[in-house]
Amino acid sequence: MKTIGILGAGQLARMLAISGIPLGFKFRFLDPATSSPASCVGEHINSPFEDSSALHKLANSSDVITYEFENIPVSVVGDLARIRGVYPPPIALESSQDRLVEKQFFNKHGIATAPFHPVDDLASLENAMASLGLPMILKTRRFGYDGKGQFLVKSSEETVTAFRELGQKGIIAEGFVKFDRELSLLAARATDGSTVFYPLVENYHHDGILRLSLAPAFHSEDLYKKVISQVGGILKALDYVGVLAVEFFEKDGLLIANEMAPRVHNSGHWTIEGAETSQFENHIRAVSGLPLGDPGPRGFSAMINLIGNMPDPAQVLKIPGAHFHDYGKEPRPGRKLGHITIRSDSLDKLNSILRQNLHLLPNKTANDWQNRTTR
Numbered sequence: 330m331k332t333i334g335i336l337g338a339g340q341l342a343r344m345l346a347i348s349g350i351p352l353g354f355k356f357r358f359l360d361p362a363t364s365s366p367a368s369c370v371g372e373h374i375n376s377p378f379e380d381s382s383a384l385h386k387l388a389n390s391s392d393v394i395t396y397e398f399e400n401i402p403v404s405v406v407g408d409l410a411r412i413r414g415v416y417p418p419p420i421a422l423e424s425s426q427d428r429l430v431e432k433q434f435f436n437k438h439g440i441a442t443a444p445f446h447p448v449d450d451l452a453s454l455e456n457a458m459a460s461l462g463l464p465m466i467l468k469t470r471r472f473g474y475d476g477k478g479q480f481l482v483k484s485s486e487e488t489v490t491a492f493r494e495l496g497q498k499g500i501i502a503e504g505f506v507k508f509d510r511e512l513s514l515l516a517a518r519a520t521d522g523s524t525v526f527y528p529l530v531e532n533y534h535h536d537g538i539l540r541l542s543l544a545p546a547f548h549s550e551d552l553y554k555k556v557i558s559q560v561g562g563i564l565k566a567l568d569y570v571g572v573l574a575v576e577f578f579e580k581d582g583l584l585i586a587n588e589m590a591p592r593v594h595n596s597g598h599w600t601i602e603g604a605e606t607s608q609f610e611n612h613i614r615a616v617s618g619l620p621l622g623d624p625g626p627r628g629f630s631a632m633i634n635l636i637g638n639m640p641d642p643a644q645v646l647k648i649p650g651a652h653f654h655d656y657g658k659e660p661r662p663g664r665k666l667g668h669i670t671i672r673s674d675s676l677d678k679l680n681s682i683l684r685q686n687l688h689l690l691p692n693k694t695a696n697d698w699q700n701r702t703t704r
């Protein structure tokens with residue numbers, strides 16, 4: 330039986346293992362956290378990512394290695410790649426860890442982004458304000474996630490305060506995009522280069538954290554053709570293997586890339602029940618050299634993230650078509666603890682079920698969704 334080693338033992342690693350066990354795989358995780366959502370579905374090696382003896386233990390006891398988040402030092406993944414196959418390839422990590430490099434990478438491959446400006450001192454901050462105008466967004470180039478490490482600034486005073494707060498170096502300023510909606514595209518590429526694309530997903534964020542995903546999103550054929558050709562181009566350029574997620578803003582019918590994640594992604598959790606083959610299974614199939622499965626949707630799905638506290642599962646499971654996922658994490662404000670996917674064969678039915686369960690969403694997200702569906 331083959332073993333897949335995963336860097337990270339959070340909920341993504343757990344859902345990867347849950348989808349890979351029926352295919353006959355065993356799982357081993359390396360993670361510095363003492364308790365982890367994945368430890369019930371494989372062996373958890375409890376060590377820092379930089380611990381070379383733990384890395385060797387993982388590499389020597391695994392047939393292939395993958396990772397569940399993109400902030401692992403590239404040097405660690407590069408070292409592992411000398412001993413074992415590591416997918417997605419380390420170059421994909423390098424291209425996505427730094428928001429400046431990532432935006433340059435998108436532009437090089439003909440994909441539009443918000444205008445941006447690197448900021449490392451007060452002079453470059455002034456230049457960014459002059460070229461992008463206000464409001465703008467200041468973000469750390471590295472290690473930001475779920476809205477952490479970023480500020481929307483509306484005045485030059487706020488800009489200087491945010492610049493100091495973010496550490497004054499390694500910052501990127503981005504023009505503020507007044508988008509119509511947020512979309513994401515997930516794709517999987519196999520070792521032989523064959524590629525599948527999931528439908529576009531419509532996403533609602535609040536306080537920088539994903540709250541609601543709806544799939545498949547409605548859009549023109551042209552928009553989908555264009556986006557799959559663009560993302561297909563990136564996958565080829567990186568000689569990519571595994572699942573890749575790209576997040577976009579849609580404005581006036583055009584897509585503007587925000588960021589990419591070389592891994593399974595929160596906006597693809599609906600695929601567990603809502604697609605023929607989930608993003609988790611396709612990632613496992615890709616990294617283990619198996620053929621990819623059909624990414625087509627099974628009806629219509631809504632995925633609601635459970636942030637900070639968990640609802641009563643007995644109440645949730647009374648909702649028609651609802652599937653409840655509890656990651657087994659300690660509740661903490663702002664923490665992703667689980668998700669619910671509601672699946673239905675009819676969009677009208679799904680919308681009516683959602684309308685009756687808006688209490689599961691923050692008020693702002695519920696209002697945004699209602700405003701969009703009644704437009």
Ligand code: AMP
Binds near residue numbers: 443473475503537
């Ligand atoms: P990020 O950490 O880049 O994924 O940003 C988190 C969320 O902040 C995004 O999903 C958007 O809702 C918002 N956001 C990020 N960058 C921009 C931007 N340049 N313009 C407008 N909103 C943004």
